[in-house]
Amino acid sequence: MTALLTPEGYAQTKEKLSRLEHRLAKLAERSDLTPQHHAEARKSYLRMIGQYRREIKLHEASRSHSTAKVES
Numbered sequence: 001m002t003a004l005l006t007p008e009g010y011a012q013t014k015e016k017l018s019r020l021e022h023r024l025a026k027l028a029e030r031s032d033l034t035p036q037h038h039a040e041a042r043k044s045y046l047r048m049i050g051q052y053r054r055e056i057k058l059h060e061a062s063r064s065h066s067t068a069k070v071e072s
Contacts, residue, residue, distance in 0.1 A: 005059040013059075017052040020045055 005013060024045045027038065 004062055005055055010056065010059045013052050013055050017049060017056065020049055020052065024049065 024042065027033075027041055027045065030038070033041065
């Protein structure tokens with residue numbers, strides 16, 4: 001189970017996600033990697049992007065749930 005992000009952790013994770021998405025886009029332009037290395041790097045980037053997105057989604061859902069409780 002992933003621990004909930006703090007507001008600071010949320011901001012950091014959003015920044016890490018943005019940088020990793022940029023790196024993934026740049027990976028396609030690289031010609032210095034073997035096909036296997038390229039595939040492994042792409043797979044790793046996609047796995048981390050998925051993890052960051054899950055953490056962000058969980059944080060946003062918990063915040064909206066908390067906000068809904070306060071408004072009730």
